[in-house]
Amino acid sequence: MNYEAILVECKEHIGIITLNRPEQLNTFNKVLAIELNTALEELDKNDEIRVVIIKGAGRAFCAGIDVKEMFEQRDNAESLKWIESMENNSLIMARMAKPVIASVHNIAVANGIGVVASADLAIAAEGTKFGATAVNVGLFCMGPAVPLSRNLGRKKALELLLTGDMIDAEEAERIGLINKVVPIDKLEEETMNMARKLATKSPLGVQLGKKSFYKMADLEYSKAMELVNNHFIMLLNTEDAHEGVEAFLNKRAPKWKMK
DSSP states (O other), X not given: OOOSSEEEEEETTEEEEEEOOGGGTTOBOHHHHHHHHHHXXXXXXXXXXXXXXXEEOTTOSBOOBOHHHHTSOOOHHHHHHHHHHHHHHHHHHHHOSSOEEEXXXXXXXXXXXXXXXXXXXXXXXXXXXXXXXXXXXXXXXXHHHHHHHHHHOHHHHHHHHHHOOEEEHHHHHHTTSOSEEEOGGGHHHHHHHHHHHHHTSOXXXXXXXXXXXXXXXXXXXXXXXXXXXXXXXHHHTSHHHHHHHHHHHTTSOOOOOOO
16 A cells, blocks of 8 residues: 555564654644554554554654644534544554554654553653643643553543643653663664564464453453453463473474464
């Protein structure tokens, strides 16, 4: 597929999506939003892909939604469809079988911080700034509030959402928004290292495990445990599970079959 506002590359079982509106700091317009949603879904369907990376071209990861689109003339139904397209990437990432890694540099604010919070893992360059900044211009980061509350807990999420304050990469790591901070010249290398590590695991184990994680996260404790126990039994009966244990016992690399 030919894209206008993103780039998509596939290598080493890894799908790489680059937000590609560098002159606009990769802000979301309708085209970028729809293309990102489409690319995530297409890479999830691609049997050759085991991990997905999202990164930004140019000076920033993502500076939110393009303000030029915010006040276009629309009726309420059109406005709802428009904002749903902006936030749908969060839902898609949660239901995808493949893990998603955000590779973040310089700026991740508003919808940008929402993408980071929605990704399964995130690595950021030193000096990166994060913020739920919409409140500073009379709005509110409604969409990003959902993954932020799941990542950070109520009080820290509300602190970011209500103040609009920026935090640095080290603070983002401390509170659990990202997994790792690296020098800017090591960001691509460290992101690919993480993606390659995930790509060596049993695709079936990783994908069923991720789906199980998101399904149990919204259940009460006992129901969550019941759900994951049943999922574990399903995994035990797969060829990959037998292959993984046999390879471990025989001190060799496993050959995954995804069955």
